[in-house]
Amino acid sequence: AQKITQTQPGMFVQEKEAVTLDCTYDTSDPSYGLFWYKQPSSGEMIFLIYQGSYDQQNATEGRYSLNFQKARKSANLVISASQLGDSAMYFCAMRENNNAGNMLTFGGGTRLMVKP
Amino acid sequence: GAGVSQTPSNKVTEKGKYVELRCDPISGHTALYWYRQSLGQGPEFLIYFQGTGAADDSGLPNDRFFAVRPEGSVSTLKIQRTERGDSAVYLCASSLTGLSGAGYTFGSGTRLTVV
Numbered sequence: 001a002q003k004i005t006q007t008q009p010g011m012f013v014q015e016k017e018a019v020t021l022d023c024t025y026d027t028s029d030p031s032y033g034l035f036w037y038k039q040p041s042s043g044e045m046i047f048l049i050y051q052g053s054y055d056q057q058n059a060t061e062g063r064y065s066l067n068f069q070k071a072r073k074s075a076n077l078v079i080s081a082s083q084l085g086d087s088a089m090y091f092c093a094m095r096e097n098n099n100a101g102n103m104l105t106f107g108g109g110t111r112l113m114v115k116p
Numbered sequence: 117g118a119g120v121s122q123t124p125s126n127k128v129t130e131k132g133k134y135v136e137l138r139c140d141p142i143s144g145h146t147a148l149y150w151y152r153q154s155l156g157q158g159p160e161f162l163i164y165f166q167g168t169g170a171a172d173d174s175g176l177p178n179d180r181f182f183a184v185r186p187e188g189s190v191s192t193l194k195i196q197r198t199e200r201g202d203s204a205v206y207l208c209a210s211s212l213t214g215l216s217g218a219g220y221t222f223g224s225g226t227r228l229t230v231v
Contacts, residue, residue: 004158037222043205045159045222091158103149103172104220106158 003027004092004107012113013082020067021077021110023092031097034075035104036066039089048090051075079112087114118142120223122208128229129198137193137226141210148191149220150183151207159207165191198230 005024013019025034036048051059051066059066067076079086089111093104121140129135141148146167151159161175165185173183180198185191195202205227209220 042224043227044224045207045209047220093158102147103161103164103175104159105161106151108156108158 002107003105004094006090006092006107006110008110009108010111010113012115013079013086015084015114015116016081018078018080019082019112021079021090021092021112023075023077023107025073025075025092025094027073027094027096029096029098033095033097034066034068035093035095036064036075036077037091037093037106038086039091039109041088045091049077082114084114084116087112120208120210120221122206122223122226124226125224126227126229128231131198131200131230133198135195135198135228137195137206137228139191139193139208139210139223141189141191141208142221143189145210145212145221146188147211147213147220148185149209149211150191150193151209153205153207153225155204162193162206195228198228200230203228203230 003026007022032053034051038046038048049059049061049064049066051068058068063080065078089109091109092107095104123138148165150162153159163183164172168185168188180196183193205225207222207225209222211220
């Protein structure tokens with residue numbers, strides 16, 4: 001089974017509007033972390049936001065917020081007031097803390113295109 | 117340096133040749149990771165170093181792939197007898213401890229093309 005699933009291969013959003021990028025995950029580890037990264041065409045993975053499995057509140061970082069629904073195992077990224085520079089690939093990732101390697105497992109990504 | 121540096125940024129090699137990809141992590145970061153990103157996909161884990169030792173190499177696809185980090189800083193990913201299927205972007209990431217909530221800092225990657 002896929003550990004991280006991003007069901008939207010591509011999304012369009014109008015500039016200045018909000019957009020939600022979906023992410024569902026699968027783990028039996030009670031302690032884990034969820035991450036979102038942005039990958040522009042230059043290729044670098046840029047860290048956006050982190051949510052720990054025991055965090056009581058949804059994470060927020062500027063225009064980014066994470067809609068964490070633990071029972072549904074979903075961790076959707078919400079970008080408010082979209083900007084043209086937000087056009088990029090977005091990856092959801094998970095770290096299972098019982099894994100000695102602490103590596104990230106990534107989803108397949110969503111390509112976001114912001115229209116002027 | 118200020119970020120994770122990967123060299124070369126692009127590498128074209130002939131099938132069957134040997135290649136080395138270098139990663140220079142952020143100074144003081146003890147954890148170092150290699151990932152491979154095929155076109156249109158998310159990165160896939162290859163190997164994780166904690167200090168000088170490979171703590172987890174379960175993601176290496178076969179014995180043609182090997183990585184070292186002899187002094188606990190710079191790491192080299194080595195691929196022997198390259199195949200066209202090895203073509204991908206190879207990403208390196210480092211973190212302070214491996215359990216950081218702030219994420220991992222990635223380099224810009226090495227785009228490997230095997231012709």
